[in-house]
Amino acid sequence: MFEYANVKKIPRGISEAESFGSSVHNCLKRWGELEMEIGRRALGVGQDQMVLFDKTSHEYNDDNPDPLHPTPNTLLEFWHQSFIINTYASRVEADFARERGERLMEQFYAWSHLRSSSFGGQGSGEVWKVIAVEKSFSIDVNGSVLKGRFDRVESDGDSIRVIDFKTSPPRSQDQVDADLQLSIYAMAIEEIYKQPCGELMFLFLSDEGVVERSTTRSENQLNDARKQIKTIEDNMDSKDFHPTPSAGVCRCCPYKGVCDVAAA
Numbered sequence: 001m002f003e004y005a006n007v008k009k010i011p012r013g014i015s016e017a018e019s020f021g022s023s024v025h026n027c028l029k030r031w032g033e034l035e036m037e038i039g040r041r042a043l044g045v046g047q048d049q050m051v052l053f054d055k056t057s058h059e060y061n062d063d064n065p066d067p068l069h070p071t072p073n074t075l076l077e078f079w080h081q082s083f084i085i086n087t088y089a090s091r092v093e094a095d096f097a098r099e100r101g102e103r104l105m106e107q108f109y110a111w112s113h114l115r116s117s118s119f120g121g122q123g124s125g126e127v128w129k130v131i132a133v134e135k136s137f138s139i140d141v142n143g144s145v146l147k148g149r150f151d152r153v154e155s156d157g158d159s160i161r162v163i164d165f166k167t168s169p170p171r172s173q174d175q176v177d178a179d180l181q182l183s184i185y186a187m188a189i190e191e192i193y194k195q196p197c198g199e200l201m202f203l204f205l206s207d208e209g210v211v212e213r214s215t216t217r218s219e220n221q222l223n224d225a226r227k228q229i230k231t232i233e234d235n236m237d238s239k240d241f242h243p244t245p246s247a248g249v250c251r252c253c254p255y256k257g258v259c260d261v262a263a264a
């Protein structure tokens with residue numbers, strides 16, 4: 001994929017799976033920004049002033065919902081506004097994807113409502129707050145620049161965790177424990193926030209429901225990841241782009257139509 005995109009520079013379209021994933025990420029970016037705004041308002045105003053944002057002090061109704069008391073409909077509205085429609089082969093497929101997204105967002109709302117202090121901390125009583133969404137980073141690893149973006153960064157005041165959204169089927173715990181993307185996130189958190197990353201999480205949003213897979217990285221594991229990155233860099237320098245097809249990766253690859261070894 002790297003060779004097609006960056007060496008042969010073959011123009012690429014966007015697959016339906018990528019398009020759906022982008023729609024979900026756009027929607028959850030807006031949701032995370034809303035959570036941050038609610039957190040800022042709660043910190044920035046006193047109890048007396050909070051009444052200004054109290055649902056009972058406004059003429060809010062279904063047609064004019066209170067933006068600071070989001071409901072499942074708020075998230076569904078974000079979803080419809082974020083849905084990228086023009087990548088689907090037909091209207092029927094687009095409608096199918098849009099309705100699938102509605103189900104995923106309903107499941108995400110239930111997950112979020114249970115755990116987020118932004119919405120009253122119901123359920124788990126956790127105190128994690130969103131501190132960044134879709135945050136870009138650029139770090140130095142082995143003298144090379146690695147760029148990436150966190151989907152969502154949370155803090156409980158002491159520790160930081162990163163949540164990465166996936167619309168693919170859940171991976172096993174072993175796969176998540178060995179995932180290089182999460183290791184790079186751990187390095188980036190250390191560099192940006194000047195503290196170790198307390199938790200790394202893939203949040204799988206799929207037809208199986210919301211599945212959390214959490215992991216951590218020790219300093220030894222991060223050193224192993226740096227060696228792995230060095231090996232990849234060496235392969236790139238020697239133009240070794242030996243493909244490693246797998247159904248999970250090739251399914252979303254924009255070059256699967258021109259690749260001789262694409263996995264079915």
Ligand code: SF4
Pocket residue numbers: 001004243244245246249250253254255256259260261262263
């Ligand atoms: S189809 Fe699979 S093997 Fe081929 S370039 Fe894409 S990811 Fe690599």
